[in-house]
Amino acid sequence: MVDIPEHLLIKTAEARAKALGISVEQALAEMKGEAEPTTISKEPEVIDVKPIEVKEAPAPAAAVKADIPAEVDFAPETRVTQRLLTVVKAKPIQKPTSEPVDKVNTWPHLMLPEFISLMAMTAFLIFISAILQAPLLEEANPNITPNPAKAPWYFLGLQELLSYWDPQIAGVMIPLIIGVAAFMAIPYIDRNKDNKPSKRKYAIMLWTFFLAGAGTLSLIGILFRGPGWNWTYPWIDGVWFDDLLDWVHFE
Amino acid sequence: MKNEKIKFRDRVKDISAGLGDSLKESSLWGSIFRPGSPFRKGYSDSPRNRSYVVMNNVLYHLHPVKVKRHAVRLSYTLCLGGLSFFTFIVLTITGIWLMFYFRPTEMAYVDIQSLQTSIAFGSLVRNMHRWAAHIMVIVVFLHMSRVFYHGAYKAPREFNWVIGVILLLLTLLLSFTGYLLPWDQLAIWAVTVGGNMASYTPVIGAQVKFALFAGLEATEATLLRFYVLHVLFLPFIIVIFMAIHFWRVRKDGGISGPL
Structure with missing residues (x-):
């Protein structure tokens, strides 16, 4: 058997003792198998589930119903027992730290407009360069201001x-x-x-x-x-x- | 509205549909385009593949996989930051091309003249470089104004605004150093006026002007100095700051807003 460290055993025994309302020594003994385990005789909470009422089928459906054996009970009187395990509170486990941002893919939503605008710039540049001559005056002369x-x-x-x-x-x-x-x-x-x-x-x-x-x-x-x-x-x-x-x- | 969305999805479903299956099935093709690429055989429009398109591409993964919905509206950013970057790319490409035909010496003016008259597309590429430079200054400034009006410099983005101001200054310096390079009367006198403004710096004014002009006035030594600053030093610095700027945009939680 695996040797469980003493301090962990005590910690677990304390928790068990608190849950069952017994002494820590008792719980420790139970866990080591030296005493009979305490059992709780708590009746599970019983929830009554009302049987679903089935309305009488309307007349046209009667013909279909005739094929089904009459013994079949459509709404059995059953008592369903359910146990409430836990109640989950309606709040998120993870807390978002920043607001979500509405984003789109760069390709094509950004790159296509960019490509179009640089093509337009190129066209504009070639156009003005074809019709407008860059100035070139006489050669530089420091003596003529x-x-x-x-x-x-x-x-x-x-x-x-x-x-x-x-x-x-x-x-x-x-x-x-x-x-x-x-x-x-x-x-x-x-x-x-x-x-x-x-x-x-x-x-x-x-x-x-x-x-x-x-x-x-x-x-x-x-x-x-x-x-x-x-x-x-x-x-x-x-x-x-x-x-x-x-x-x-x-x- | 709903109908248009479906059409849009269909359009991005398979952008390589027109290519032959034998080409797309070849191992060469498959080795070039990583899984998730819309150019790969069997690409389907799914959230997973939409993520792969961005993640598995060295250029696209500058972007995050997802962005805020309001950020993709053109009316929010007017794409000004992207266009600033794009004009920089255009300027780099046209600038490298221009470097093949330009010597920062007393031949500079002659080189520009022959570029315009005897080199195929020389005039067009020079015009593109010059107008793109002006557009970049305007677009960067408009981007700054857009960011201000949206209050997008507020925490946690304070420092990215500071980097943005540095980028604006570097843009102005790049434009200013490029201004001298055609070596015509417009260039030399505009730079002289700018350099004279710098000479009014308290205490070290004369030294600032001397360092800027490599002498007491704009000469060919200034031309070489501005050339090196323009084609190597300042682009090197601005790329570093752009990298930090883009990285901070993502680290600070993407684009600001919505308002």
């Missing part, structure tokens, strides 16, 4: 700012502090956890102001600045923007 000399278009908003403010502020401090540091710090400054547009009107307003300001400054730099960085009207004086050399023909 064009008037005005303009930066690439995405820096023209800054170049426009340079004409108002000190270059250390407009040319360095604004791009470095606002353009880099402040942009990177946005998620650490905006501690509002909500991402519903109605709950973050202030943030949306700020960004929209930034877009409008940067866009306006860039457009002024691109279209409304001529020789000497003086104000010009594109529809009167023409456009000084060589990126769009073969694009815009106002003159």
Whole structure:
């Protein structure tokens, strides 16, 4: 026989003693086979199950019924005994920790739209490359300064700012502090956890102001600045923007 | 609506249906396309195979097997992040092609001229490279705005926004260094204006300009410097940051939202 460790035996005996209402020593003796096991004379709970009442078959069925032997009892008067084992409470065993997310397969639901959009981009790119010639002016000459000399278009908003403010502020401090540091710090400054547009009107307003300001400054730099960085009207004086050399023909 | 869905399923059922069975049964064909590929013989549209299409392909598995339902709506992202990446791919391909015909020396201008006049598709590829560069700057900026308006930079995605800002700066630097390469009057003076802005940096302004121009003004030494930055150094850096960016998108729980 397997040697059961003493401490486990005692633990089991305690449980048995508690369940049967006997002493621990008694339970231990019973388990070792030294005493007659205590039995409980508890009557099982009896549930009365009422016999199913069978209604008299309607007349047309009578013919069918005739084939069946008459002795067959359709509703035997039986007494079914059932025991209630346990009651399972109506709550889940596993507790979900996160909300279920509605997901779809990447193939084809994401990859097909992606493929279509990159095909559309390719078509658009080939189309504009076929009709619009990239600018190529005279060979670079450090001795001949064009008037005005303009930066690439995405820096023209800054170049426009340079004409108002000190270059250390407009040319360095604004791009470095606002353009880099402040942009990177946005998620650490905006501690509002909500991402519903109605709950973050202030943030949306700020960004929209930034877009409008940067866009306006860039457009002024691109279209409304001529020789000497003086104000010009594109529809009167023409456009000084060589990126769009073969694009815009106002003159 | 229901009817359209069935049609869509039928369409993706077997995209290699037109190919001959003898070709698809060959061991060569089977060795190229891994199990689950829609090009393999006997591909059927099942959830299991839909997972394999993504998992068993080195390019596609940039994506997760499943994405949130709202994320596949074109109106949510406008595919701007994907298109930023795609314009970068187009720029890499056209850029490598252009490198065959370009010397970053005093011959640069002549090379661009002969590229446009005497090389097959030279003008088209140069135009594609230039317009795609402009489009990339615009698309990256629009992507940034889209992310802001959706509040997609919020926890746990704060750091991916920071990487995104670095990617925007690298995009601008790539565009700016490429601007000089045609070596015409537009290029040299735009870069001179940009370099002069950098020279206003407090304390180390002169040194910044000297490092950028490899001298006191834009010369052929600047051309070589910008060329190396444009074709090697900056693409190398931006690819590293793009890898981190894409990886973080997935690690931070996929795309943000729904709103």
